[in-house]
Amino acid sequence: MRIALEARPEPSRLMAWASPLLAAAATLVAGFMLFSLLGKNPLDAFFVIFIEPVSTRYGVGELLLKASPLMLCALGLAVGYRANVWNIGAEGQLTIGAICGGGLALWLPQLNGAWLLPMMIVAGAAGGTAWAAIPAWLRTRCNANEILTSLMLVYVATLGLSYLVQGPWRDPEGFNFPQSSMFGDNALLPLLLTGTRLNVGFLLALAVIAAGWLFTARTLAGFRMRVAGLAPCAASYAGISAKRTVWIGMLVGGATAGIAGVGEVAGPIGQLLPSVSPGYGFAAIIVAFVGRLHPLGIALASLLMSLLYLGGEAAQIGLGLPSAVTRMFQGMLLFFLLAADVFIGYRLRFRRSPGAGAIPAPAQGPTR
Amino acid sequence: MDAAPVPRLQLSGITKRFPAVVANDGIDLTVMAGEIHAVLGENGAGKSTLVKIVYGVVRPDAGTIRWNGEGVTIDTPAKARALGIGMVFQQFSLFETLTVGENIALALDNSRGGRELDDRIRETSARYGLALDPYRHVHTLSVGERQRVEIVRCLLQSPELLIMDEPTSVLTPAAIGKLFVTLRRLADEGCSILYISHKLDEIRTLCDRATVLRAGKVTGHCDPRRQTNVELARLMIGHDLPHPQHRTASTRGDGLLEVRNLSLAAEDPFGTDLAGIDLSVGGGEIVGIAGVSGNGQKELAAALSGERLADTAGTIVVNGVPAGRLDAAARRALGLCYVPEERDGHGAVPEMSLAENALLTAYGQQLVTGQGLIRKRAVRAFAEATIARFDVKTPGPDATARSLSGGNLQKFIVGREILQGPRVMVAAQPTWGVDIGASAEIRQALIDLRDAGVAVLLVSEELEELFEICDKVAVMAQGRLSPVKSVAETNAAQLGLLMGGSFIAPDGVPAALAPREP
Numbered sequence: 001m002r003i004a005l006e007a008r009p010e011p012s013r014l015m016a017w018a019s020p021l022l023a024a025a026a027t028l029v030a031g032f033m034l035f036s037l038l039g040k041n042p043l044d045a046f047f048v049i050f051i052e053p054v055s056t057r058y059g060v061g062e063l064l065l066k067a068s069p070l071m072l073c074a075l076g077l078a079v080g081y082r083a084n085v086w087n088i089g090a091e092g093q094l095t096i097g098a099i100c101g102g103g104l105a106l107w108l109p110q111l112n113g114a115w116l117l118p119m120m121i122v123a124g125a126a127g128g129t130a131w132a133a134i135p136a137w138l139r140t141r142c143n144a145n146e147i148l149t150s151l152m153l154v155y156v157a158t159l160g161l162s163y164l165v166q167g168p169w170r171d172p173e174g175f176n177f178p179q180s181s182m183f184g185d186n187a188l189l190p191l192l193l194t195g196t197r198l199n200v201g202f203l204l205a206l207a208v209i210a211a212g213w214l215f216t217a218r219t220l221a222g223f224r225m226r227v228a229g230l231a232p233c234a235a236s237y238a239g240i241s242a243k244r245t246v247w248i249g250m251l252v253g254g255a256t257a258g259i260a261g262v263g264e265v266a267g268p269i270g271q272l273l274p275s276v277s278p279g280y281g282f283a284a285i286i287v288a289f290v291g292r293l294h295p296l297g298i299a300l301a302s303l304l305m306s307l308l309y310l311g312g313e314a315a316q317i318g319l320g321l322p323s324a325v326t327r328m329f330q331g332m333l334l335f336f337l338l339a340a341d342v343f344i345g346y347r348l349r350f351r352r353s354p355g356a357g358a359i360p361a362p363a364q365g366p367t368r
Numbered sequence: 369m370d371a372a373p374v375p376r377l378q379l380s381g382i383t384k385r386f387p388a389v390v391a392n393d394g395i396d397l398t399v400m401a402g403e404i405h406a407v408l409g410e411n412g413a414g415k416s417t418l419v420k421i422v423y424g425v426v427r428p429d430a431g432t433i434r435w436n437g438e439g440v441t442i443d444t445p446a447k448a449r450a451l452g453i454g455m456v457f458q459q460f461s462l463f464e465t466l467t468v469g470e471n472i473a474l475a476l477d478n479s480r481g482g483r484e485l486d487d488r489i490r491e492t493s494a495r496y497g498l499a500l501d502p503y504r505h506v507h508t509l510s511v512g513e514r515q516r517v518e519i520v521r522c523l524l525q526s527p528e529l530l531i532m533d534e535p536t537s538v539l540t541p542a543a544i545g546k547l548f549v550t551l552r553r554l555a556d557e558g559c560s561i562l563y564i565s566h567k568l569d570e571i572r573t574l575c576d577r578a579t580v581l582r583a584g585k586v587t588g589h590c591d592p593r594r595q596t597n598v599e600l601a602r603l604m605i606g607h608d609l610p611h612p613q614h615r616t617a618s619t620r621g622d623g624l625l626e627v628r629n630l631s632l633a634a635e636d637p638f639g640t641d642l643a644g645i646d647l648s649v650g651g652g653e654i655v656g657i658a659g660v661s662g663n664g665q666k667e668l669a670a671a672l673s674g675e676r677l678a679d680t681a682g683t684i685v686v687n688g689v690p691a692g693r694l695d696a697a698a699r700r701a702l703g704l705c706y707v708p709e710e711r712d713g714h715g716a717v718p719e720m721s722l723a724e725n726a727l728l729t730a731y732g733q734q735l736v737t738g739q740g741l742i743r744k745r746a747v748r749a750f751a752e753a754t755i756a757r758f759d760v761k762t763p764g765p766d767a768t769a770r771s772l773s774g775g776n777l778q779k780f781i782v783g784r785e786i787l788q789g790p791r792v793m794v795a796a797q798p799t800w801g802v803d804i805g806a807s808a809e810i811r812q813a814l815i816d817l818r819d820a821g822v823a824v825l826l827v828s829e830e831l832e833e834l835f836e837i838c839d840k841v842a843v844m845a846q847g848r849l850s851p852v853k854s855v856a857e858t859n860a861a862q863l864g865l866l867m868g869g870s871f872i873a874p875d876g877v878p879a880a881l882a883p884r885e886p
């Protein structure tokens with residue numbers, strides 16, 4: 001008896017949706033084993049990580065609060081990913097968005113919030129877009145790989161923010177801490193639920209999710225992005241410009257990440273700090289894939305990822321585990337998802353006769 | 369005892385089921401020593417599956433194989449080669465950047481390259497009239513020469529059975545004649561040949577016996593030399609072929625598609641540069657472009673469709689508008705529709721539904737609102753209309769493109785383009801790999817377009833097809849286009865000469881023919 005992978009005649013739709021659930025289950029099992037090895041009671045640990053953080057009204061508020069930037073970033077990334085445009089730099093675009101939005105808040109402290117907040121959001125989106133335009137330009141002009149350029153620009157952006165808060169934008173009354181002044185109330189997003197930190201940024205994220213759904217499912221432009229990802233030759237045949245696809249894919253991701261950056265500094269943080277995101281821009285890559293690049297799936301996957309962030313914090317406090325536990329779970333989730341995705345295109349076959357292997361592919365060469 | 373001679377190969381009851389289809393259903397086939405045996409059938413009849421079973425690429429679900437009288441299990445191509453079975457695939461498996469000798473050494477099971485092998489290659493190729501230089505790089509070879517590499521590679525293993533899968537689809541008429549001489553010579557020496565084809569004339573010229581397949585079953589054994597094309601076609605498709613209605617051309621509107629001195633360097637390092645192409649297609653006529661594949665047809669089609677832009681706008685004029693710098697969508701808006709050579713991933717997106725594939729190019733047919741929103745009902749209706757008008761066999765517009773057979777998907781693509789009401793239609797190999805029935809329907813559709821006053825440009829490698837429906841033809845060779853001639857004033861032999869590049873002035877000696885040292 002031997003096990004073989006056999007190609008399915010059609011990719012399985014069921015597996016495409018079941019695969020994230022399978023991956024989540026496998027992550028839990030692996031976590032169970034991990035905690036056992038660390039000498040913690042796994043059930044207690046699960047309770048502390050996954051149940052306790054959302055057992056209060058405040059906790060639910062935190063869950064939605066942290067899900068918002070993930071939704072924003074992941075949705076924008078997914079627009080590009082569907083078209084095989086690989087923007088890895090949402091973290092940097094988020095940071096630039098935070099700088100642009102936060103900069104407005106620092107420059108115009110007297111302005112009415114009804115004017116200031118929309119301006120900050122627009123500035124953040126514009127900043128993120130501009131940052132994403134660099135790899136888009138390099139790709140379309142010089143054919144430079146956008147994975148590398150967008151990733152490297154993350155570090156440029158974080159160092160830029162670091163310079164600003166240690167230098168020109170440092171709070172003069174901040175005891176030399178590397179941070180800006182606190183924003184005025186006019187530059188803070190209004191709270192949504194009393195007793196929590198949840199703000200209207202969450203509604204903004206939901207609106208962007210809805211817009212993303214409209215774009216991908218109902219517009220010709222969204223359809224063309226999908227064609228570009230699935231079949232580049234068919235795209236050029238239909239008159240879909242490959243360069244335009246790269247521009248749209250990169251810029252949409254930059255804009256939503258920039259908005260997410262404003263949401264952080266005008267929300268829970270309230271000022272500019274050397275780091276404005278615990279890696280939301282990178283986690284959003286996982287969220288986008290766990291959510292199957294589908295807006296609704298992304299909304300759900302954002303909640304899951306947000307829970308992992310909360311659980312990681314709780315594990316530090318309640319269990320004395322290092323904060324790396326969050327990254328561990330993120331990594332395991334993506335790992336198991338990629339593994340489970342194999343079964344969308346393939347299925348397991350158990351064969352009885354020992355000599356019968358998988359059918360070899362016909363001889364295919366590089367030329368016709 | 370003087371029994372009947374033992375068959376070289378005997379298949380009985382061979383059955384192979386794939387998830388969606390029974391490709392082979394109880395097939396019996398006997399090949400004697402030194403026999404050239406045709407396996408004849410439409411695309412999708414199960415020919416390829418059957419020979420892949422013989423060559424050990426696919427394993428049958430049921431049935432037995434006897435080789436020289438002995439029951440055998442052929443589970444890998446290596447096993448097949450060890451028995452003495454060689455196969456030349458339709459798609460060549462050669463590395464362009466390696467030499468002939470290196471390619472052959474790679475494919476031999478007991479590979480030991482070097483001078484000894486090179487000598488054997490020279491000797492074998494000379495013996496069968498397949499001149500080959502082991503030191504030449506494969507990318508400098510013509511398609512016919514590449515096929516020789518594949519054949520010589522098989523012959524080096526002294527096969528007792530040689531399987532040829534559609535070997536002539538890439539050859540000029542003259543090269544086909546040479547190939548047949550080689551194959552007859554091999555058969556005289558006792559090698560059996562299993563010859564897969566859907567071209568009736570070839571089989572009647574070459575083969576001693578034929579087994580006809582239809583929908584995975586054997587529908588007849590016959591001596592093809594004693595059958596007419598009509599009889600063979602009836603065995604193959606089960607009914608008589610519709611004959612296309614051909615009226616004489618009535619040109620209306622001069623030069624709906626004009627190409628003026630188009631030269632374009634190839635993007636692909638192994639592609640063909642286009643050089644000084646002049647062409648004019650008027651409304652109500654079909655102009656054919658003949659030629660052996662790989663002589664620039666692909667590049668010409670891409671330049672006409674707008675997938676590649678010309679250097680200046682005036683080089684290509686569509687419907688009176690200079691279009692050389694317009695992309696495919698803008699040319700489509702001028703009334704130029706296009707059927708590309710590749711169906712999967714070019715003419716259609718395999719993973720998407722037929723409705724979405726209709727939207728791919730027909731978005732201009734009021735399928736999208738002014739705000740860019742897709743009108744789903746209109747898209748479905750357009751796809752349904754295409755399916756109904758062109759008799760596409762499919763459950764409906766939600767079926768994925770990949771679920772359709774090649775012929776049906778091609779009918780859908782051609783239909784989608786025609787229903788957009790083009791003024792100019794460019795069709796590249798629209799019947800390549802399409803079964804006879806669907807081919808006839810596609811040709812008829814092109815003729816109907818012509819009669820409706822559309823300018824039709826047909827790129828094809830099949831001379832029969834060109835003579836059947838075109839009003840004028842020109843030949844492409846080495847990226848150049850011969851002068852256009854009326855079909856009535858030329859014949860296959862003349863076109864064959866042109867395919868070899870006879871019209872090209874000596875100063876324009878193309879790189880592919882110039883001697884090249886490694």
